[in-house]
Amino acid sequence: MAQPVISATGLYTPPHSISNDELVESFNTFVANFNKEHAAEIEAGTVEALLPSSTAFIEKASGIKSRYVMDKDGILDPERMCPCIPERSNDELSILAEVAVDAARKAMKAADKKPEDIDAVVLACSNLQRAYPAMAIEVQNELGIGGFAFDMVVGCASAVYGIQMAVDLIRNGTAKCVLVANPEITCGHMNYRERDSHFIFGDVATALIIEDAATCTVNGAFEIVSARLKSQFSNNIRNNFGFLNRCAEEHAHDPDKLFVQEGRKVFREVVPLVSDMIVSHLKDEGFTPGDIKRMWLHQANCNMNDLIAKKVLGREPTQLESPVILDEYANTSSAGSIIAFHKYHDDLAPGDLGLMCAFGAGYSAASLLLKKRA
Numbered sequence: 493m494a495q496p497v498i499s500a501t502g503l504y505t506p507p508h509s510i511s512n513d514e515l516v517e518s519f520n521t522f523v524a525n526f527n528k529e530h531a532a533e534i535e536a537g538t539v540e541a542l543l544p545s546s547t548a549f550i551e552k553a554s555g556i557k558s559r560y561v562m563d564k565d566g567i568l569d570p571e572r573m574c575p576c577i578p579e580r581s582n583d584e585l586s587i588l589a590e591v592a593v594d595a596a597r598k599a600m601k602a603a604d605k606k607p608e609d610i611d612a613v614v615l616a617c618s619n620l621q622r623a624y625p626a627m628a629i630e631v632q633n634e635l636g637i638g639g640f641a642f643d644m645v646v647g648c649a650s651a652v653y654g655i656q657m658a659v660d661l662i663r664n665g666t667a668k669c670v671l672v673a674n675p676e677i678t679c680g681h682m683n684y685r686e687r688d689s690h691f692i693f694g695d696v697a698t699a700l701i702i703e704d705a706a707t708c709t710v711n712g713a714f715e716i717v718s719a720r721l722k723s724q725f726s727n728n729i730r731n732n733f734g735f736l737n738r739c740a741e742e743h744a745h746d747p748d749k750l751f752v753q754e755g756r757k758v759f760r761e762v763v764p765l766v767s768d769m770i771v772s773h774l775k776d777e778g779f780t781p782g783d784i785k786r787m788w789l790h791q792a793n794c795n796m797n798d799l800i801a802k803k804v805l806g807r808e809p810t811q812l813e814s815p816v817i818l819d820e821y822a823n824t825s826s827a828g829s830i831i832a833f834h835k836y837h838d839d840l841a842p843g844d845l846g847l848m849c850a851f852g853a854g855y856s857a858a859s860l861l862l863k864k865r866a
Contacts, residue, residue, distance in 0.1 A: 494668070495705040496659040497713040497865065500605075501834040502598030504591045504675075504697040505821075508564035512547040512557055512691065519690055520544040521570040543687055550691045555794025559694030559822035561679045562587070573684040577677075588621040589630040591697035592675035596635060599671070603701035604709050610701075611667035613641035616654025617674050618825040618853065619681055620645060623735060631673055639667065647729070648790055648852020649721075650674065650826035651698065652860055655848075656719040658702035669703040676825045681731055683750040692792075693751070694822035698830035705865070712838070714846070717861040720773040724765065728754040729853035759796055766851045767803035773859050779845065781805050784813075786836065786846040791818035791828030800849075812836070826850060842866040 523542040533539035550556060561567060566576035577587060585593070592615060600606070613635075615628035620643060628641035646653045651674040658670035678693035705715065733749040774781060781804050789797045794816055801809035815836040817828070824831060829850045840846065844864045851857040 494662050496662045496716045497705045497708050499703050499708045499710050499713045500599045500603035500701045502595040502699040503834050504594040506560040506562050506695045508561050509558050512550050516545050518568040518570050545687050556822045557819045561695050575679045588675045592631045592673040593634050595697040595699035596673050599699040599701050607636040610637045610669050610671050611639040612670045614654045614672045616644040616650040617676050618647050618650050646856045647854045648825045649850040649856035649858045651830050652850040652858035659716050673699045674827045676827045678825050681751045692823045694824050696824040696827045698827040713865050714862040717863050720859045722857045724855045726855045728757045763799050766857050767800045770804050770859050783845050784847050785844040787814045788829045788832040788848040790850040792823045840864045
């Protein structure tokens, strides 16, 4: 049977970064303007006054210090608070495909792969630009790849689900080499007027080359030992935007058409779900938490990651055991654990074990047990 490996990764980082101070200044200007405009209603008790945000609140709640975005000016404009991303004609490359292609080309170069070496493209992310044609097919076309391509959407676990899909394609002989792309332009679904979540997300794109070890020509690839996938329905993270909204136009622009979550409920429910999944995954494969040299966890919240790592290891994790990138990138949805892997894997020795884990809306969760090859 073929042995799938991750032979290379690629990362696209947008050109603009927004600090917490910049985001808070914009948000608090919006809050002051709103409270002034609605002063009479607030005084009468018919409208609730909005509360300001602060850099200290954001960093304590999440560990996030900045985020990269496709457009900065539109987000920071208190009168707009939404990125300016012009619509493109059908003859132009879509913006989501554009960032995916950038990351994909970097991964292909690192893996020493040409378009004709790749049999399939899996585009796995939580925020698709459109329903059809599949974004994956547009990426496939732009890169000149043959074979087939398809989209996957499983919330923040999409990238790891996509990797496992590539593994299955390789093991069953459908493909020998698969490109998995994870473009996340999250600023488009973010409600920058909502105090508890206006700071959460950032934009990015990642890509991976998954192939049969027999065709891998680069050093330091990671063998994909096994995977665990788990889903459990929850409304605690939700986005109700879709093509049916036009059929109920009176609610088409309600806040639930953007990202909404019950953050405290998510924390309480996801931490045990994920930590128990990781521990049982290791046990099923004959390993203990002490065998793991590195955990590349979903980068949603530093407090959540610390608690999951602590529950798995039975102690506080070191910075290298569970690396953090969300301080710079914020929550990049499905791409977060891939960025952590991209930046923190070169120092591992052949034979070292690592675990990649992503989790989010759905709930959806996935873990991959990886072993570094010579």
